[in-house]
Amino acid sequence: MGPLSARLLMQRGRPKSDRLGKIRSLDLSGLELLSEHLDPKLLCRLTQLQELDLSNNHLETLPDNLGLSHLRVLRCANNQLGDVTALCQFPKLEELSLEGNPFLTVNDNLKVSFLLPTLRKVNGKDASSTYSQVENLNRELTSRVTAHWEKFMATLGPEEEAEKAQADFVKSAVRDVRYGPESLSEFTQWRVRMISEELVAASRTQVQKANSPEKPPEAGAAHKPRARLAALKRPDDVPLSLSPSKRACASPSAQVEGSPVAGSDGSQPAVKLEPLHFLQCHSKNNSPQDLETQLWACAFEPAWEEGATSQTVATCGGEAVCVIDCQTGIVLHKYKAPGEFFSVAWTALMVVTQAGHKKRWSVLAAAGLRGLVRLLHVRAGFCCGVIRAHKKAIATLCFSPAHETHLFTASYDKRIILWDIGVPNQDYEFQASQLLTLDTTSIPLRLCPVASCPDARLLAGCEGGCCCWDVRLDQPQKRRVCEVEFVFSEGSEASGRRVDGLAFVNEDIVASKGSGLGTICLWSWRQTWGGRGSQSTVAVVVLARLQWSSTELAYFSLSACPDKGIVLCGDEEGNVWLYDVSNILKQPPLLPAALQAPTQILKWPQPWALGQVVTKTMVNTVVANASFTYLTALTDSNIVAIWGRM
Numbered sequence: 001m002g003p004l005s006a007r008l009l010m011q012r013g014r015p016k017s018d019r020l021g022k023i024r025s026l027d028l029s030g031l032e033l034l035s036e037h038l039d040p041k042l043l044c045r046l047t048q049l050q051e052l053d054l055s056n057n058h059l060e061t062l063p064d065n066l067g068l069s070h071l072r073v074l075r076c077a078n079n080q081l082g083d084v085t086a087l088c089q090f091p092k093l094e095e096l097s098l099e100g101n102p103f104l105t106v107n108d109n110l111k112v113s114f115l116l117p118t119l120r121k122v123n124g125k126d127a128s129s130t131y132s133q134v135e136n137l138n139r140e141l142t143s144r145v146t147a148h149w150e151k152f153m154a155t156l157g158p159e160e161e162a163e164k165a166q167a168d169f170v171k172s173a174v175r176d177v178r179y180g181p182e183s184l185s186e187f188t189q190w191r192v193r194m195i196s197e198e199l200v201a202a203s204r205t206q207v208q209k210a211n212s213p214e215k216p217p218e219a220g221a222a223h224k225p226r227a228r229l230a231a232l233k234r235p236d237d238v239p240l241s242l243s244p245s246k247r248a249c250a251s252p253s254a255q256v257e258g259s260p261v262a263g264s265d266g267s268q269p270a271v272k273l274e275p276l277h278f279l280q281c282h283s284k285n286n287s288p289q290d291l292e293t294q295l296w297a298c299a300f301e302p303a304w305e306e307g308a309t310s311q312t313v314a315t316c317g318g319e320a321v322c323v324i325d326c327q328t329g330i331v332l333h334k335y336k337a338p339g340e341f342f343s344v345a346w347t348a349l350m351v352v353t354q355a356g357h358k359k360r361w362s363v364l365a366a367a368g369l370r371g372l373v374r375l376l377h378v379r380a381g382f383c384c385g386v387i388r389a390h391k392k393a394i395a396t397l398c399f400s401p402a403h404e405t406h407l408f409t410a411s412y413d414k415r416i417i418l419w420d421i422g423v424p425n426q427d428y429e430f431q432a433s434q435l436l437t438l439d440t441t442s443i444p445l446r447l448c449p450v451a452s453c454p455d456a457r458l459l460a461g462c463e464g465g466c467c468c469w470d471v472r473l474d475q476p477q478k479r480r481v482c483e484v485e486f487v488f489s490e491g492s493e494a495s496g497r498r499v500d501g502l503a504f505v506n507e508d509i510v511a512s513k514g515s516g517l518g519t520i521c522l523w524s525w526r527q528t529w530g531g532r533g534s535q536s537t538v539a540v541v542v543l544a545r546l547q548w549s550s551t552e553l554a555y556f557s558l559s560a561c562p563d564k565g566i567v568l569c570g571d572e573e574g575n576v577w578l579y580d581v582s583n584i585l586k587q588p589p590l591l592p593a594a595l596q597a598p599t600q601i602l603k604w605p606q607p608w609a610l611g612q613v614v615t616k617t618m619v620n621t622v623v624a625n626a627s628f629t630y631l632t633a634l635t636d637s638n639i640v641a642i643w644g645r646m
Contacts, residue, residue, distance in 0.1 A: 570619025
C-alpha cells in the first residue's frame with residue numbers, strides 16, 4: 001500500500017461525501033499501512049472526523065501532528081506500535097483499542113491514562129481502575145520529586161541556584177527518585193522527568209519575577225507550570241491500596257526464631273525480615289472462600305540491567321499463573337488456562353522488529369498437568385506459544401543459564417526433554433524444536449544445570465535419587481540415559497531415595513534434600529565428580545548437614561540465594577528455615593561438622609482470612625530475589641506470602 005489519497009479516504013469514509021471535511025468515520029484497517037503513509041497534510045482536512053480505524057496495519061508510530069482534534073474513537077489494534085505519547089494530540093478521545101501491539105506494555109497503559117483524561121474505555125474495558133492507579137502513583141511521585149527538589153536546592157548557593165537547577169536537577173531526579181514496581185519503572189521515570197521539568201520551569205518563573213518586578217504579569221505567562229502538579233499534592237488523598245480480592249489477608253508481625261547476631265561459626269548476622277503481603281490470587285473462580293488451592297512454584301524475573309535485582313515474582317498453582325510486584329503486593333498480570341500449573345521459569349530474549357529495532361522480552365514458561373508448556377509474553381499480556389512437550393504432566397522446568405532459548409522440561413512420563421524455543425517470528429509466535437531426550441528410571445522432580453558447566457551436565461532430583469546426564473549438543477546421541485547416580489551415604493541402602501530439593505549455592509556446592517529425614521545436605525560437585533572415575537554410582541562428598549524439619553512429608557522444595565550464601569526451605573507448619581552457609585562457601589570443611597542449626601526460622605505469621613486466623617499451613621516452596629530484599633513463600637492453602645528485608 002502506498003501513500004493515502006483523498007479519493008481513498010472518501011471511498012472508505014462515512015457518511016459518503018465528496019468533501020473530506022464532512023467525513024465522521026473512517027476505516028483504514030487492513031491496508032498494510034506504514035507510519036510514513038499517514039500524511040498529516042491530508043488527514044488534517046478531516047476536520048469533523050470522530051472515529052478512525054487503523055487496525056491490522058504495520059504502524060510503528062503515529063505522526064504527532066495529524067490535526068484530528070475532534071476524534072473520539074481510535075482503533076489501532078494489531079500493529080507494531082512501540083510508543084503512545086503521540087496520542088496526547090487527541091484530547092477528546094473516549095475509546096481506544098491497542099490490542100495486539102506486542103511491544104506495548106503496562107507502562108504504556110498508564111501513560112495512556114495520564115495523557116487522555118476523557119478516556120472511558122481501553123481495549124473494550126473500563127478505564128477507571130487504571131486512572132485510580134495513575135493518580136496514586138502521580139501523587140507519591142510528585143511528593144518524592146518535590147522533596148528531592150527541596151533537598152537539591154538547599155545544597156546550592158544563591159549565585160548558582162538557577163543555572164545549576166536547570167542543568168542538573170532533572171538528571172538527578174530521574175536517577176535517584178524511585179517508587180513502585182520495577183515493571184512500572186518506565187512509566188514512573190517518565191513522570192519523574194515531567195514533574196522535574198515542571199519544577200524547574202516554575203523556578204525560572206519565580207527568578208524572572210524577582211529580577212524584573214517592573215514587568216507586567218503577562219511577561220512570565222509562557223513559563224507557567226501545569227496545574228496538574230499542584231492538584232496532585234492534596235494531603236488528604238489515600239495512598240495506593242489493593243482491592244480485597246488481591247489482598248484478602250492482614251499482615252501481623254512475624255515471630256522469628258534466631259537472634260540477629262553473628263553466629264559462633266563466623267557467619268553473618270541473621271537478616272531481619274517482616275511479612276509484607278498475603279495474597280489469594282490463585283483462587284478457583286476468583287472465590288475469596290478458596291483456601292484449598294495448592295501453590296507449587298515461583299521464580300523472580302531476571303533483572304533488566306546487569307547488577308540490578310528484581311522485585312517481580314511469578315507464581316503458579318491451580319489454573320493460574322500470577323506476576324506480582326513484591327514491594328506493593330499488586331498482581332501485575334494473571335494468566336489462566338485449564339489444568340493445573342506446577343512450574344514456572346523465566347528467560348530474557350532479544351527480539352528484532354520488522355524495522356530492525358531491538359526489543360528485550362521477558363518470557364515466562366509455565367507448565368503442569370496437561371503436559372503443555374505455555375510461553376507468556378508477560379508485559380504485553382498474552383500467550384505467544386504452546387509446546388506440546390509431554391503426554392503426561394510436567395513436574396518441573398528450567399531454562400539453561402548458558403543458552404537463553406534452551407528449556408528443559410521434566411515429566412511424569414520419566415523423560416527430560418531439552419527444547420530450543422527459538423525467538424518469535426514476525427507474527428510473534430515461537431517454533432520450538434526438540435534437541436535431546438533424557439531417560440530416567442523414576443519421576444524427575446527438580447532440575448538443576450551444573451553451575452560450573454551448564455551446557456555440559458544436568459542434575460535432577462528424582463523419586464529414585466539424584467542423577468546426572470551429559471547434555472553436550474556436540475555428541476551424536478539424541479537420546480541418553482543417566483550417566484551417574486549420586487548417593488548420600490555408604491551401603492547398599494543408600495540408593496533409591498527420593499531427592500525433592502536441589503540447588504547450587506555456588507559453582508561448586510550443591511544443596512539437596514530428601515536423602516535423609518530432617519536434614520539438608522551440602523556437598524561438593526567438584527570433589528564428587530573428580531573422584532568418580534568410571535563408576536556409574538558415586539557417593540557424594542558431603543561438606544555439611546543442615547538441620548531441618550523431622551517431617552516424613554515430601555515435596556518441600558528448597559532454594560538458594562548464591563550471591564548471599566543463603567539456603568531456604570519451607571516446612572509442614574508454615575515456617576521458613578533460613579541457613580547462612582557463607583562460611584562453608586569461603587572455606588569448605590575437610591570433614592562434615594555436627595548437624596548445623598538454621599540461622600533463623602521465620603514462623604508462620606498466622607494471617608486472617610475469612611474472618612479467622614490461618615494458624616497452620618504447608619510452605620511448598622520459598623524463593624528469594626538475588627539481593628535478598630524480598631522472599632516469596634507459596635502454601636498449600638492458596639496463600640502467597642511475601643516477606644521484605646527490614
